[in-house]
Amino acid sequence: MKKQTVIVTGASSGIGLETARYFLDRGDHVIINSQTASKLENVYHELGAGENLAMVAGNVSEKATGEALVKTALEKFGSIDVLVNNAGIYENKPFLDVTEDYLDRFLTTNLKGTFFTTQAVIPQMIKQNDGVVINVGTPLVYHAIAQSPSTAPISSKGAIHALTLQLAAEFGKDNIRVNTIAPGLVRTPMHGAGLDNNAGLHLINRIGEPEEVAQMIHAVAKNKLISGAIINVDGGMGAGHSLS
Numbered sequence: 001m002k003k004q005t006v007i008v009t010g011a012s013s014g015i016g017l018e019t020a021r022y023f024l025d026r027g028d029h030v031i032i033n034s035q036t037a038s039k040l041e042n043v044y045h046e047l048g049a050g051e052n053l054a055m056v057a058g059n060v061s062e063k064a065t066g067e068a069l070v071k072t073a074l075e076k077f078g079s080i081d082v083l084v085n086n087a088g089i090y091e092n093k094p095f096l097d098v099t100e101d102y103l104d105r106f107l108t109t110n111l112k113g114t115f116f117t118t119q120a121v122i123p124q125m126i127k128q129n130d131g132v133v134i135n136v137g138t139p140l141v142y143h144a145i146a147q148s149p150s151t152a153p154i155s156s157k158g159a160i161h162a163l164t165l166q167l168a169a170e171f172g173k174d175n176i177r178v179n180t181i182a183p184g185l186v187r188t189p190m191h192g193a194g195l196d197n198n199a200g201l202h203l204i205n206r207i208g209e210p211e212e213v214a215q216m217i218h219a220v221a222k223n224k225l226i227s228g229a230i231i232n233v234d235g236g237m238g239a240g241h242s243l244s
Contacts, residue, residue: 005077010087012039014188018210029077060113066120085114110156137180139238168228177227184234203236
């Protein structure tokens with residue numbers, strides 16, 4: 001299997017970090033991105049700062065960041081084979097407390113970031129007649145939890161699910177596959193302490209690990225037939241949950 005060039009956004013921790021590590025460990029070229037330059041540099045060295053690794057700091061909601069990612073990928077590795085749109089934020093807030101500015105935070109980072117980073121890489125994938133875009137969504141789009149009010153982030157993630165299908169339809173003729181991985185509760189800094197108390201939301205009654213999501217992202221990236229799919233990696237959360 002040939003080496004691929006993989007861009008991973010939101011790579012300073014959690015799923016993004018482990019996804020970058022997973023591809024690197026299997027010989028691919030990886031460009032990591034995070035908004036915070038100092039965190040990104042720490043991760044760059046944690047991952048070995050090798051010839052197969054590059055970094056681009058920047059806010060993915062700004063088109064210039066996507067352009068910089070493309071420029072770095074092509075100058076350093078010569079192709080863009082996989083984009084993992086992992087950068088995102090999540091918080092709970094009751095619907096009636098959501099302000100315009102609060103909603104804009106999620107639409108900007110989650111939806112706009114995914115939209116414009118994808119827009120930046122698609123022209124190169126068209127030239128190659130090959131490429132994979134993997135977005136990160138959530139099973140909460142289809143499995144709402146009354147005790148976890150999160151209309152702002154879930155609205156943005158639902159839009160990403162819809163965007164996935166539209167992009168898969170529009171660019172299938174160019175051999176570009178577009179999919180969404182929808183993780184359940186995963187042990188990342190974003191979720192904080194006490195996460196194991198919610199293990200019952202997964203039918204397997206345990207919290208997921210970032211490496212398990214990275215495994216599926218890698219598998220989908222390497223597969224040539226999967227497109228337009230929303231794939232839950234959620235311990236059964238999307239199917240149901242235990243009442244005990």
